[in-house]
Amino acid sequence: MAKQLLISLRITFILLLLVSGVYPLVVWGISQVAFKHQANGSLIRNAQGQVIGSELLAQGFTKPEYFHPRPSAAGNGYDPTASGGTNLGPTSDKLINGVHKKDLSPGKPDPADFDGVADLAKAYRTENGLAATTRVPVDAVTRSASGLDPQISPANAQIQVARVAKARGLSEEAIRGLIAENTSGRGLGVLGEPAVNVLKLNLALDAAKK
Amino acid sequence: MTFIGWFQILLFLGAILALTKPFGTFMHRVFEGEKTWLTPILRPVERVIYKIGGVKEDEEMPWTTYTIAMLLFSIVTLVVTYVILRFQAFLPWYDKTYMTTPMTPDLAFGTAVSFATNTNWQAYTGENTMSYFSQMVALTSHNFFSAATGIAIAIALVRGLGRRSALSIGNFWVDLTRTTLYVLLPLCIVYALVLCQQGVVQNFHPYGTVKTLEGASQVIPGGPFASQEAIKMLGTNGGGPFNANSAHPLENPTALTDFLQVLSIFLIGASLVYTFGLYVGNTKQGWALWGAMAFLFAIGVSVAYIQEARGNPLIAATGVEDKASVLGDSGGNMEGKETRFGIARSALFATVTTDASCGAVNSMHDSFTPLGGLVPMANMMTGEVIFGGVGAGLYGMLMYAILAVFIAGLMVGRTPEYLGKKIEAFEIKMAMLAALVLAADVLLFTALASVSHVPHPAAYWNTVSGTANALASANTNNSGPHGFSEMLYAYDSTTANNGSAFGGISVNTPFWNLTQGISMLVGRFLMIVPLLAIAGSMVKKKRVAASAGTFPTDTPLFAGLLIGVVIIVGALTYFPAVSLGPVVEHFLMHSGKTF
Numbered sequence: 015m016a017k018q019l020l021i022s023l024r025i026t027f028i029l030l031l032l033v034s035g036v037y038p039l040v041v042w043g044i045s046q047v048a049f050k051h052q053a054n055g056s057l058i059r060n061a062q063g064q065v066i067g068s069e070l071l072a073q074g075f076t077k078p079e080y081f082h083p084r085p086s087a088a089g090n091g092y093d094p095t096a097s098g099g100t101n102l103g104p105t106s107d108k109l110i111n112g113v114h115k116k117d118l119s120p121g122k123p124d125p126a127d128f129d130g131v132a133d134l135a136k137a138y139r140t141e142n143g144l145a146a147t148t149r150v151p152v153d154a155v156t157r158s159a160s161g162l163d164p165q166i167s168p169a170n171a172q173i174q175v176a177r178v179a180k181a182r183g184l185s186e187e188a189i190r191g192l193i194a195e196n197t198s199g200r201g202l203g204v205l206g207e208p209a210v211n212v213l214k215l216n217l218a219l220d221a222a223k224k
Numbered sequence: 225m226t227f228i229g230w231f232q233i234l235l236f237l238g239a240i241l242a243l244t245k246p247f248g249t250f251m252h253r254v255f256e257g258e259k260t261w262l263t264p265i266l267r268p269v270e271r272v273i274y275k276i277g278g279v280k281e282d283e284e285m286p287w288t289t290y291t292i293a294m295l296l297f298s299i300v301t302l303v304v305t306y307v308i309l310r311f312q313a314f315l316p317w318y319d320k321t322y323m324t325t326p327m328t329p330d331l332a333f334g335t336a337v338s339f340a341t342n343t344n345w346q347a348y349t350g351e352n353t354m355s356y357f358s359q360m361v362a363l364t365s366h367n368f369f370s371a372a373t374g375i376a377i378a379i380a381l382v383r384g385l386g387r388r389s390a391l392s393i394g395n396f397w398v399d400l401t402r403t404t405l406y407v408l409l410p411l412c413i414v415y416a417l418v419l420c421q422q423g424v425v426q427n428f429h430p431y432g433t434v435k436t437l438e439g440a441s442q443v444i445p446g447g448p449f450a451s452q453e454a455i456k457m458l459g460t461n462g463g464g465p466f467n468a469n470s471a472h473p474l475e476n477p478t479a480l481t482d483f484l485q486v487l488s489i490f491l492i493g494a495s496l497v498y499t500f501g502l503y504v505g506n507t508k509q510g511w512a513l514w515g516a517m518a519f520l521f522a523i524g525v526s527v528a529y530i531q532e533a534r535g536n537p538l539i540a541a542t543g544v545e546d547k548a549s550v551l552g553d554s555g556g557n558m559e560g561k562e563t564r565f566g567i568a569r570s571a572l573f574a575t576v577t578t579d580a581s582c583g584a585v586n587s588m589h590d591s592f593t594p595l596g597g598l599v600p601m602a603n604m605m606t607g608e609v610i611f612g613g614v615g616a617g618l619y620g621m622l623m624y625a626i627l628a629v630f631i632a633g634l635m636v637g638r639t640p641e642y643l644g645k646k647i648e649a650f651e652i653k654m655a656m657l658a659a660l661v662l663a664a665d666v667l668l669f670t671a672l673a674s675v676s677h678v679p680h681p682a683a684y685w686n687t688v689s690g691t692a693n694a695l696a697s698a699n700t701n702n703s704g705p706h707g708f709s710e711m712l713y714a715y716d717s718t719t720a721n722n723g724s725a726f727g728g729i730s731v732n733t734p735f736w737n738l739t740q741g742i743s744m745l746v747g748r749f750l751m752i753v754p755l756l757a758i759a760g761s762m763v764k765k766k767r768v769a770a771s772a773g774t775f776p777t778d779t780p781l782f783a784g785l786l787i788g789v790v791i792i793v794g795a796l797t798y799f800p801a802v803s804l805g806p807v808v809e810h811f812l813m814h815s816g817k818t819f
Contacts (some may be wrong), residue, residue: 015292022296025397026304026369029404032273033368034361038426038451045420045450046427053426055444065434068444070355070473073436080438084563086454088468093353095431095443098558099470099588101728103537103706107818109559109591117403131559132542134551136742152535153593159471159588162558165563167544198478198564204235206479207565207566207810216437 018033045087058213061221072164073213078141081166083212084096084153085134088161096131131155142177165209168197184222192218225534229568233525236572237518240490240611244298244514247491248498254406255379255399255499260706264380266405270559273401284392290380293396294373298749299338301369306336308362311390317356322431325353325732330730334737339366342374344456344463344583344611345552345740347732351466356428359465364452371459371492372403374615377752378496381619384759386765387505393759403623407492408458415488423477428452449475450596456812457488460613462583462723468749470573470586471562476505479578479598482586484567493611494620504643510779513621519792520790521579521612524599528571531596532557537814545786557596560588571596574724576604581613583723589728590710594810597726601713604720605802606794607662607751613721621786623655625777626758628789629653632775633780641774644767651761654754661718661750663797665743669715670801673697674708688730696735701728704819705812709805714740716798718748 021047046052056069068074072083074092089096099219110132129137134155138149151170154224196215199208253260274281285293308333312318315576323329325348338345339362348354354363376399376778383393413783420426429446436442449465453475456464466472476482481791496513501510533556545555556567565573570587577584578600589600609620626642633640640647671694678685683692688699713726718740731740776782 015296017498018293019296020287020301021278021397022293022300025273025279026275026297026300026401028276029401030304030361030365033404033409033455034365037412038360038364038448039418041413041420041451042428042448044417044427049421052423053420053450054429055425055427055446056423056477057444060437065432065444067434067436068474071282071442071444073438073442074440075438077310077438078273086501092442094445096349096350096725097351097466097472099468099471099591101560101588101590101701103590103597103705103709103728103809104538104557104559105703105706105813105818107701110538110542110818111596131539131544135542135544138703148544152539152544152555152558155542155544156539156561158562159560159586160466160468160473160562161564162468162473163564166475167563170545200228200232201483204232205483206564207571209563211598213437220437 057209058217060217067213069211069214070164071162075212075216077181078177080205080216081171081178081210081212082165084166085129085155086155086161087157094162097160097162098160100157101184102158142173143201144173165211167197168193171210171215178219184219188222189219192222225530226568229529229533229566232568233529233572236486237521237709239487240494243491244494247495248407248510249310249502251495252499252502254402260406260748262406262410267511268402270405273405274397279395279397279401279808281395281398282393286391287380287393287396287756287763289395290393291756294377294752297369297396297400298373301366302336302340304520305339305362305366306332309335309358312355314741315355317430319355322352323355325349327353330734330737331732332387335652337741337744338723339363339463340370341721341744342370342616343463343718343721343744343748344461345718345725345744346463346723347737347740349467350464351445352702354465359420359452363463363548364455364744366680367452367455367459367461367463369409371455371461371614372400373423373463374405374613375407375492375496376400376615377756377802378615380395381501381622381759382500382503382756384763385645386505387763388765389643390763393763408455411458412454413637414485415458416450416543418484419453419481420509422449422481423474424453424481425474433683436692445474454488457485457582457584458492460489460493460580460582460616462577462582470584471588476586479564479569482565482573484585485586486573486576489576489580489584491612492612493617495578497611497616500618502704506778509643512778512783513625513786515780516568516786516790517610517617517621519783519787521575521607523577523580524603524610525572528599529594531593532567532571533794533810534593536593536814541816557591557593560591562586572714574600577606577724578722579610581608581616581719581721581723586722588727589713589724590728592674594806594813597709598806600724600817601709601716601802601806602795602798604716604722605657605666605798606790608722608792609687609794614804618723621752623658623755624663624786624790626651627657627659627793628786629777629781631789632785635776636772636773641768642777643763644770646768651758658751658754659793662747665666665719665746666712666798667801669739669743671713673711673715673739685735686733699730699733702819705805705809706819709809712801712805715743718743722749753757
């Protein structure tokens with residue numbers, strides 16, 4: 015027993031050095047040379063060279079001239095220090111019927127102040143000038159698992175085209191072209207779903223304006 | 225449901241099938257100390273480890289010494305992790321601005337137990353609790369250790385079944401070292417680099433704040449996480465650096481990484497089944513188990529995919545499109561799912577992660593439809609034997625195989641045999657002990673949490689965001705049957721050493737950390753110790769020649785019987801509890817009721 019205890023202390027020490035020291039540092043060393051951009055968080059810079067975010071992390075957009083991401087449950091929205099989903103179940107009244115209250119005292123979020131799916135769908139229709147009977151793409155009114163989903167479905171992007179075109183004075187055709195450029199297809203042709211990167215698309219829109 | 229969705233599921237199963245034999249053969253060579261292509265590079269390292277450790281390589285152990293070595297190693301590493309976590313504020317890369325969750329003794333205990341038992345249940349939010357040092361040293365090391373321990377035990381049990389009239393079942397330290405060195409590390413290095421190439425971070429930069437395009441400020445985290453992510457998946461650990469786990473774009477950035485992640489969950493578990501066949505001298509014995517596992521996997525993934533693709537009628541009623549559209553939008557229940565994965569990959573991941581004892585998630589199980597969420601729950605209730613956790617899946621399935629031959633023996637009135645060895649009262653008692661203890665732990669703790677008041681004062685035992693909850697059940701995020709499901713899932717997950725969650729429930733309080741910690745210890749060690757006892761008893765037995773009355777265990781008939789035993793003994797024990805949760809919620813959802 016004492017012999018085995020001694021071995022376990024010594025083995026723990028040497029293996030710890032190997033799997034928590036050598037291994038991550040080897041991966042770090044190689045990746046900092048070979049995949050520097052990705053290893054450091056896939057950061058995006060604006061025309062002035064300032065870092066404005068990561069192409070993998072969603073940012074909040076509310077202005078009509080930008081495409082809007084999916085709603086977020088990460089912290090107070092799109093907060094990478096508190097990633098996560100709503101964790102509300104399929105029969106949650108809050109998830110379906112929660113209503114956004116506008117008259118809250120500042121800085122004191124009411125836990126009941128939550129946009130349910132019905133409320134989000136209504137806002138989405140108003141924002142994009144859709145009829146009350148138009149069916150809304152499901153990803154536009156549901157929160158992602160991470161709260162940082164950088165992408166939206168192509169269907170969701172197409173519906174937002176008219177609003178963005180009007181706000182920017184650009185042709186819908188030009189915007190559709192930019193959507194196509196910022197859409198990633200299925201991995202290896204079969205894996206996952208096609209999706210549009212919102213931040214990259216919005217950056218492309220800003221660049222197109224000039 | 226789409227054709228391409230089903231195709232992705234088939235592609236995954238095909239890839240596992242293709243990898244089982246080559247990788248299983250490789251592991252057999254490693255554990256028997258035979259030469260592999262890695263030997264010239266790694267053999268010197270292996271010798272150094274034995275020298276420093278004081279391990280005599282060719283010294284074999286009886287099952288009792290093997291068990292003691294395994295338990296001591298688990299305790300030592302558990303203590304190391306606890307100490308690092310408690311002192312993380314004084315160790316490198318600790319940024320107190322962002323580490324807002326205090327590392328209390330109960331949280332450090334729960335977390336250390338959770339990683340030592342290969343559960344990786346996380347009561348905390350990684351990005352605001354754990355420093356890079358804690359992630360890289362305290363947690364990543366356990367991802368290797370608990371995985372290697374599980375594999376070592378499976379190999380020991382298999383030796384017990386394969387050898388005859390022997391006393392020893394191998395050397396724990398040698399099995400542990402070889403697993404780490406030859407199986408886990410080389411794969412992890414390659415895998416981590418692929419993940420990194422796709423966008424998983426691997427740096428030591430402190431969190432930085434940027435000004436977004438619309439002028440808000442956003443914090444961008446970093447961390448040495450590609451290396452952690454690789455072993456998190458390959459070792460079926462599942463505890464990711466970020467709260468959103470494999471749904472987080474910095475952990476699982478593309479559909480390709482997602483494909484590799486599900487593949488790496490099953491790779492070792494499936495291949496070990498073939499290794500088992502090689503050890504007992506008949507690979508058909510291994511394929512019979514493989515077939516039973518694949519069948520149970522197929523049922524689970526089909527139910528999950530169908531249910532999630534059908535969507536939530538309550539959401540559809542608000543005028544939301546939940547049918548697949550020509551534009552490529554996958555429709556279905558997208559609450560708590562990522563756009564790049566869609567429904568098929570989310571359902572596949574949820575099934576695979578709970579078939580195995582992984583517990584990583586790429587979507588929020590809490591927001592699944594009731595029957596979609598039942599699939600992960602039921603998978604864990606089988607004891608995670610559907611390919612299963614690394615090592616744990618195989619030894620769990622062998623426990624069921626022993627029960628299956630026993631039941632077959634009862635039906636024809638003969639002494640049951642498995643692999644030419646007589647199964648006697650001792651083996652059955654040990655197998656039933658493991659099966660019953662797990663079920664009792666899940667059900668009793670769920671009952672306790674559902675009805676009981678926490679000990680007085682509630683302010684100490686159970687305070688969530690400033691509110692002292694006198695009822696343990698008040699910590700759920702949902703009301704009605706779904707709230708009960710959250711608690712059932714919690715104890716199911718910890719007892720099965722899975723670690724995934726119906727994540728809405730708040731479990732970072734002393735009451736929950738401690739009861740969950742106990743569940744994890746019971747689930748791990750009251751499973752392993754009886755199984756090592758079986759190994760110790762079986763290894764001594766003589767092999768009897770097969771006769772006309774022997775029930776063959778390498779046939780589809782046996783695989784069918786095994787499936788029946790897994791479902792009846794494993795999952796049906798929980799039927800009443802499941803009826804109160806997901807089943808009743810399913811009917812209420814379709815009748816339009818909300819809570």
